[in-house]
Amino acid sequence: MSRVAPYVSLLARLVLGAVIIVAGALKVTNLPGSAQAVRAYQILPYDAANLVGYLLPGLEIILGLLLVLGVFTRWAAATVSVLLLAFVGGIVSAWSRGLSIDCGCFGGGGTIAPEQTNYLGEILRDAGLLALGLWLVVRPRSLWSVDGWLAPDRAPGATTSTTSSTGTSGPTSTSDSTTDSSDKEIAR
Amino acid sequence: MSSSPQDRKAKAAAAAPKANGSRVVIVAVVTVLVLALAMIGATWAYRSSQSSVDQAARSATTPPNANADKTGIIIDNGKAKADAMKLDLYFDYQCPICKQFEDVFGGEIEKMAAAGTALVTYRDMTFLDNNLRNDSSARAGNAAACADVVGAYKGYHDAIFANQPATEGQGYTDDQLLNTFAKDAGITGDKLTTFQQCVKDGSMKNFVTGTDAAASKAGVTGTPTLKVNGTTVPLQRLAGVTSAQFPALMEQIAKDPKAATPAASPAASQ
Structure with missing residues (x-):
């Protein structure tokens, strides 16, 4: 399992990272449109919705880059997962209130004809992405990551493994130490 | 870590984090800086867009039949009886469903x-310019x-919708706005000159920016509303x-807002 895990994590990083970079890039060139898409959910007050619409595309691009590069993978994945949960919540809310909107996930958005809505598809897609995000929260270590460069001794394939965690990654220690011990088991 | 068997390991590990620690700090600082800059930039972009919209709305030249708060144009201004219901129609000149709505109910309204x-106020929105990446909604609104x-709003409004392109996003040409629709609305002679100058100058652009912003602020997120x-x-x-049933339905909803919910309709079983 843990021999395969770094590869799975690499794939998860690249897929999730690329998807949200694309999602952000498609919106960042049309920030008023992005704000309009957020307003269409009719959840946040006018100014707050607009601000989210302006902030989100840039945030998505940066988080996507962090994932693709493998920088602070666990934190980036956790943040993306929280965002995805919020997106799913927003879509479920819009659906349950009988709104007919496009989620605006990849640009566009706003009110559309009722027969054009695809709430279930949007939720399933986000749920799939959320699964990738949660996987990375549990197993953030992967091949070819900046994280590996930051802490070579904890990178996959490294011969030495330590039970102590570096001071900068406190919250990661619990599950890292379990991963480490399982590594040791396999590596004897 | 304090246990003696692990001392050697701990010492060995202690050397590495020292070197890595500075890398971590650098990467963390860069990440936080990039995030902060992006968030500040986006907030600034929003603030400046809002202030330019507010500025435009405040300084707008208004058409003669604009309502008091400059958020729409009143149809047949002054004719509404004291007990008339208020009908507000929010639309975008590039919105296909708005055209369908106009085709069926526009005449009745x-x-x-x-x-x-009814005291009818037409409230023009231009958000489709954002979605369709053109400026036809704003230009049509200005026109x-x-x-x-020149007293031809209703006819001109109808002419735009009557000639809405079949393909959403194709927009309106300057020639259509300046000549074709004006002719359809019966604008001729000196009035045509005045009208065309107003269109060319974009004299009503700020007013339209204001009606769009006011509609959004009022929570209208789609058209037609x-x-x-x-x-x-x-x-x-x-x-x-x-269209024949429309006026009676409006009367009914005006008397009892609950009649507006789809469930109140006997035809709507779902």
């Missing part, structure tokens, strides 16, 4: 305005408000309603 049974200057005495009538409620 204008009849109600002419008869004075329609210019038509109000029809409000009867402030109550939004869901489009589902209007599905299957004929």
Whole structure:
């Protein structure tokens, strides 16, 4: 399992990272449109919705880059997962209130004809992405990551493994130490 | 870590984090800086867009039949009876469903305005310019408000929708706005000159920016949106309603806002 895990994590990083970079890039060139898409959910007050619409595309691009590069993978994945949960919540809310909107996930958005809505598809897609995000929260270590460069001794394939965690990654220690011990088991 | 068997390991590990620690700090600082810059930039972009919209709305030249708060144009201004219901129609000149709505109900709404049974306010929105990446909604809105200057708003409004391109996003040409629709609306002679100058100058652009912003602030997130005495009538409620049935339905909703919910309709079983 843990021999395969770094590869799975690499794939998860690249897929999730690329998807949200694309999602952000498609919106960042049309920030008023992005704000309009957020307003269409009719959840946040006018100014707050607009601000989210302006902030989100840039945030998505940066988080996507962090994932693709493998920088602070666990934190980036956790943040993306929280965002995805919020997106799913927003879509479920819009659906349950009988709104007919496009989620605006990849640009566009706003009110559309009722027969054009695809709430279930949007939720399933986000749920799939959320699964990738949660996987990375549990197993953030992967091949070819900046994280590996930051802490070579904890990178996959490294011969030495330590039970102590570096001071900068406190919250990661619990599950890292379990991963480490399982590594040791396999590596004897 | 304090246990003696692990001392050697701990010492060995202690050397590495020292070197890595500085890398971590550098990467963390860069990440936080990039995040902070992006968030500040986006907030600044929003603030400046809002202030330019507010500025435009405040300084707007208004067409003669604009309502008091400059958020729309009143149809047959002055004809509404004292007890008339308020009908507010939010639309975008590039919105295909708005055209469908106009085709079926537009004539009835204008009849109600002419008869004075309704105080009808047309509230132009331009958000489709964002989605379609053009400026036809704003240009058409400007031209329609210019038509109000020469007393031909209603006819011009109808002419735009009658000639809405079949393909959403194709937009309107300057020639259509300056000549074709003006002719359809019966604008001629000196009035045509005044109208065309107004269109070319973009004299009503700020007014339209203001009506769009006011509609968004009022929570209108899609078009067409029809409000009867402030109550939004869901489009589902209007599905299957004929133009002949429309005025009676409006009266009904004006008396009892609950009649606006689709469930109140006997035809709507779902």
